[in-house]
Amino acid sequence: HTAFAGYSIHPLMQQTAPINPARLAISPTAGELYALDTQLGTLSVLDASGVEPPILVAVGKQPTAVVVSADGQWAYVANQESQTISVVYLPSVSVIQTIPVEGQPFSLAARSGVTE
Secondary structure: OEEEOOEEEOOOOOOOOOOOEEEEEEOOOOOEEEEEEOOOOEEEEEEOOOOOOOEEEEOOOOEEEEEEOOOOOEEEEEEOOOOEEEEEEOOOOEEEEEEEOOOOOOOOOOOOOOOO
């Protein structure tokens, strides 16, 4: 831990962070944080407790946005340069679908309760 101005600071996470984290999202159900690395084209899954090592999954070129479903089962990643959306099944941390889109997706929004 580190002492600063009479306070003791204890790090909560002892993990290696992505090289160039662009966007972050947090799981609504699990103790996980999701970080995009635009240079590597990866989604990092970080254990918020700091116990488990990070898991990286390749998504697309220049990922710029990530959203997590309300049930914590899915992550959707906008890949600007590849012009795709990666659909990641979080329990296995694997890309199960890559959806081509027109233009360069820069952001995403999630809406709960949609069954279509």
